[in-house]
Amino acid sequence: MNMQLAVPEGEEVPDAWHHQLIFGVGPNAVYMTNPLDVGNEGEVHQRLCSESVLLIRREDVLQRLTSDTTLSSLSDDQSDPRWKALDVEGQVRQMIHEEDNDDEDLHRMSHLVIPAAYSSGVTFFALRDSDLGQELLHAPDLPLAMK
Structure with a gap:
């Protein structure tokens, strides 16, 4: 996620993109770690849909x-x-x-x-045999990287 975007006023711009773990979503709140942070949907969207620049x-x-x-x-x-x-x-x-x-x-x-080689994206984890896992495996518009 491009953490260099949507930086709150007065905070320093991070030096790079970062992997973020989203552990919860609520009304207009996205809860993340690395670092522990709460963002809103607009900020997360901007960071995920960023050009690959640094x-x-x-x-x-x-x-x-x-x-x-x-x-x-x-x-x-x-x-x-x-x-x-x-x-x-x-x-x-x-x-x-x-x-x-x-x-x-x-x-x-x-x-x-400057140009960067980063690609933003989202990784979902689910048990393969769970209902959610099966739904994700059969979603036609999700590219899968299964190991």
Whole structure:
């Protein structure tokens, strides 16, 4: 689940996606662990239906830049066309420009958006011989990965 989305105001954006265990659902409440959390249906939907992207903290980007960093390689040397589509090079250039500009009123980018290899989804567990297990096994629109 993309926990970098639907982050409550004032809380820090997590550094990655996370596996979440949903152990209960109530009226407008979804109860999860890893970490222990209660979200609403809209937040969970947004996190599950996310594009496969990762947010990198501004300070993590800037501390890794050196004088010999070739920014064009951020887009040109990537086999995944999403690096160009997301204009990763342009995002980094914007961060550098913001650092060089002393204007305190300037809105600074907090994160760099890069392509990721994550896929959100849901895993259901049920006893194979239970009514629920049989219903899941025979649901035509659920892809199954049974082991």
